Amino acid sequence: MFAAGLALLLGGCAVAAPLTVAVETAAGVPRIVVNGEPVRGRVFYGGPTNVPVPLPAEGGPIVVEFTALHEEREQATMHLRFGEGAGRIVLDNLVVTELSTGRQVFATDFEDGAAGFAHRFEEWPRGADNTVAKTALVAGTGQAGTTGLVIDLSAPPGTAFWPDWHLYAPWLDLRRGERYRVSLWAQADPARELRLAFYRPGEQFVFIGGPGDHHSSQIRHAADADVPFVSFPIGTPWPRPGEEADYSAVDASCETILAANPNALLWPRLGLDAPFWWLEANPDEAMVWSGGEHVPHAVVASPVYQAAALDALDKLVRHLEARFPDSLAGYHPCGQNTGEWFYEDTWGPDLNGYAPADLAAYRAWSGDPNATVPTPEQRFAAPGGVLRDPATEANIVNFTRFQQEAMADFVCAQARVIKQATAGRKLSIIFYGYVYEFGAIATGPAISGHYALRRALDCPDIDILCSPISYHDRQQGGGGLCMTAAESVALAGKLWLVEDDTRTYLVRNTGFPGDVEGADTQADTRSLLQRNLAHELTRNMATWWMDLGSAGWYDDPVLWADMKAIEPLDQLLLDQPTAFHPQIASVVDEESALWFANRGWVASRPLIYEARAALSRLGAPFGQYLQDDLEAGRVPGELVILHNPFVTTPPPPTPLPPPP
Known part of the structure; x- marks a missing residue:
């Protein structure tokens, strides 16, 4: 129903008007509107990937096939990754064949010695940076006692991270749309998985193909469920001075999705973290911590970084608007910790x-x-106990407030760039405002930078704010909680979107947050997803189902049939919008959150983070609000629960900065 209507919206006229996607409020309910028509806020998120290939302990032949998604006639590369963990792998008789012509794209039996191996393969990382892998050609180890390539993996020294060590074969010729077969003999002790993939190299690598295609399959499942919105990760080209930006990888990502669903509406997730070369060239703008080793990032409040990041964002958005004007629905800039605009290593x-x-x-x-x-030393100290002492620690709270406003103002600036670059016709989507979730941070909630949500709500350029489902109480039988003051978001005319990264039964032991609370059967998966959708329906929230790690978490038409089944309810609420304002109101205060001292989580965790689980078991619905909405008379609850009402007269906020 939605897909047919969308096709009419996009192409029903001889001269179609420019695609316009916005968030508009009706009867107190923010909804996504496409060319003036409200549509359901259901989205699929995922990226192109390949299916892991099992390597047997006993040794044996392996045959897989793939279709090339993109053309690269000279510089395609074949990558072989073996994951983490000590062990030995033996490879032999590796051949890549183009099926329509029989042409051998690549072939080796490892019998031509070290010179032949060096001619065909490269290793990365090299030299001293390779702390885990040793390779050797060893007679008698291959298929039928021939020479094989032996790879010995061992753990890196001390507590160092495993590097992304892999082999790759460069200078291959792959043709778009052609089917290829990869055959090899392999043995692993212990058994493990091989990640085999083909890329076009460049500033950003373009995924050409590999065994399995969960990405396109899930996009088609989503389309069948009348879910045309597709979110996906892309890198933001950020060229060195004097170089031209290379948008080929960005274009290829969009083309891959549109090949699977020509009517897809795209909202790419754009990385805005500064590249390493930029941080090296601008050392004063790079983050510095009180100790420890950390992934390098730029200082969010740095005008130098902001100018460079916003310029890269502006150019990327304008490129995509020119290249795919009728397919881009919105833009989702991301950065800092897990891309969610809270300070890197907030949880550390x-x-x-x-x-x-x-x-x-x-x-x-x-x-x-x-x-x-x-x-x-001052920030780690807590002379007043759980809360800061206003007589002696005012500067600490002031600096904490600065960090909140710096983060909020920067995401507002990103949204402003999106609106300017699209002439106001496309969505701006932002991760921000986890005011309940960050009550669990040991060093204090506000180390996150997420406690200036009101500034984001007052920003006219932000359309959608979002977060994952809470990582607290998301298990079977749990509450499926919300990270933010969602009803205050709606009162401000913004749409709240829930990232549903529930681990489905199709994957196990992912290592991602929430893995343990995921589902191990199809029935349990459906139960969790249906619970989450019920929350989102009643509270007028959007959602995307997230194939986290691009491993095919939602590659099951039965799951998408459940998404399709709620479409009549979605449509009912679009036709008859009803604001969600239950009789019970849960209220959190941003200003008071700034006053939690180091280790103040002994209070903030039970008061803010864990209290949601208790509220979800009341047997009655509750809404989540900011305290300033309560003070302004905008909270209609008959029972109001104040989680942290420590400061009742906050200082006036600093004015918003002028547009860049």
Whole structure:
């Protein structure tokens, strides 16, 4: 029903108007509107990938096939990854054949010695950076006692991370649309999995193909369930000075989706973290922590970083609008920890804020040229116990407030760029505002930077705010909780979107958060997803089903049949929008959250984070609000639960910065 209507919306006129996708509010309910018509806010998220190939302990032949999604006649590369964990792998007789012509794209039996191996293969990382792998050609180890390639993997020294060690074969010729067969002999001790994939190399690698195609399959399942919106990860080209941006990988990602569903409406998830070369060239703009080793990131408050990031975002959006004007529905810029705009390593023991750019930005924000960032010792101390002492720790709270506003103002600036680059015709989607979820942070909720949600709600350029389902109480029989003050989001005319990254029965032992609480059977998977959809329906939330790790989590038409089954309810609520304002109101205060001291989670965790699970078992629905909505008379609940009402008269906020 939606797909047919959408086709009419997009192409029913001889001269179609430009595609316009917005969030509009009717009867207090924000909805996605496509060319003036409200549509259901259901989305699929995933990226192209390949199916892992089992390598047997006893040794034997392996044959897999794939179809090339893109053309690369000279520089295609074949990548072989073996995962983490010590062990030995033996390979032999590796051949890639183009099925329509019989042409051998690649072939080796490893019998031509070290020179032949070096001619055909490269290793990455190389030299001292390779701390886990040793390769050798060993007679008698291959198929039928011939020479085989022996790969010995061992754990990296100490507590170092496993590098992404892999073999790759460059300079291959692959043709788009052709079917290829990969055959090899392999043995692994212990048994493990091989990740085999083909790419076009460049600043950003383009996935050409590999065994299995969960991505396209899930896009087609979504389309069959009348879910045309597709979210997917892409890198943002960020060229060095004097170089041109290369958008080929971005274009290829869009083309892959549109090949699976020509009517798909795309909202790419755009990475805005500064590349390593930029951080090396701008060391004062790189984050500094109180200790420990951390993944390098730029200081969010740095005007130098912001200008570069917003420029890259603007150019990417304008490129995509010119290249795919009738297929792009919106843009979702991401960065910092897991791309969700909370400070990198928020959940860790160290504190950020010690780069020269932090000090400069703090002084500019405060208006005090002599302002100082509180020391780690001051921030780790808690002389007043759970809460900061206003008499002696005002500077700590002030710096904490600065970090919230810096993050909120930057995501608002991103949304403004999207609106400017699309002439206001496309959605801006932002991760922000986890005001309940971050009550569990040991060093204090506000180390996250997510406690200036009101600034984001007041930003006219943000359409959709989003987060995953809470990682607390998401198991079978749990509440399936929301991370934010969702009803305050709706009161502000924004749409809240829930990222449903429930681990389905199709994958196991992923290592991702929420893995243990996932489902091991199809029936349990359906039960969890149906519970989550019921929450989203009644509270007027959008959602995307997330193939986290691009491993085919939702590659089952039965699951999508459940998504299709709720379409009549979606349509009913589109036709008769009804705001969700139950009699019970859960209220959290952003300003008070800034006053939790280090280790204040002994109070913030039960009061804010865990309390939602108890509320979900009341036997009655509850809404989630910000305290300033309560103070303004916008919360209609008859029973109001105040989770952290420690500060009742917050200081006036600093004014929003001018547009860039």
